[in-house]
Amino acid sequence: MLDAALIKECADPSLKPAIVEQFVAAVGSQDPLAISVKSGGRLILIPKATTADEAMKIIRQNVGHAVVRVGLTQFPAGVAARDASELKPDLVEPCANLRMGTAMFAKILRIVSKWYGNPESEEVFPQIFDDAVYTWKTGEFEGESAFQAEDPGGPLAEQPNGVVQRVAPTTADQPVEPAASSQSKVQDAGIRIDLSRIGEKKN
Missing domain, CATH: 1.20.5 (Single alpha-helices involved in coiled-coils or other helix-helix interfaces)
Structure with missing residues (x-):
């Protein structure tokens, strides 16, 4: 579970703390140095990083020809820079990773909310949240890159103060x-x- 002080200091202010916690629980890692590398839909085995320098070396080696997710929020490293040399150690710094990840997730929530017609009811939020989590994992929404898309702005559906209750169980x-x-x-x-x-x- 994320530290409340970390959420308060670093998370995007447009997201309630309970939503930040559930977002990280759904897609992230408790290890700020966690790295996952996928190529062609397959997970590639990589050595576990024990320092920020090791983590950045692994990230730079794989960005550009594989999908690299990093840190507490499993932020997509390739979005942060066009070239591996531009990547900064912020990616594996807990506060910075949480700030980038929650800001990106808030943008994805707004993209999904817009698709739903920007409803403001709390009752609709669980479905929007589920779709946003799925989008975060796949990187796409309606066939387009969600990470590279422009932020449409606009209001988010009213977020519950507690855990998001799923509308209905999915097939899985x-x-x-x-x-x-x-x-x-x-x-x-x-x-x-x-x-x-x-x-x-x-x-």
């Missing part, structure tokens, strides 16, 4: 095991019926 959230077990019960029942019928015909 649906329990699979109960359906499988009920299916096996149906098959078992079918086999028992078939065997009893075969027995009746023989008699």
Whole structure:
């Protein structure tokens, strides 16, 4: 869990602290030096950085030919600079990473909110939040780069003070095991019926 003082000092002021916490919990890492590198949709194994210098070296080696996510918010490193040499150690500094990440997420929330017609009701926010988290993970919204897109401005839907309650479970959230077990019960029942019928015909 993020420190409340860190959120107050560093997070984008347009996001409520509870939303910042849930955003980082959904997409980020507790390790400010955490780095993930993906190429062609596949996660590439990299050595774990133990210092900021090591982290920056790994980032610079991979930016430009892979998707590199960094720090507490798993901020997309390639967005911060056009060339690897322009990348700054701010990427792995907790406060700066949280500031950049939450500012970018707030922009994505505004992009998604605009798509929904800029509703201001708190009831709509969970769906907007879910879509924004998905956009953060994929980097795209409606087929376009969300990180490179212009900030449309405008109001955000009213944010709840507590944890965002999901509107409805997605397909991925649906329990699979109960359906499988009920299916096996149906098959078992079918086999028992078939065997009893075969027995009746023989008699």
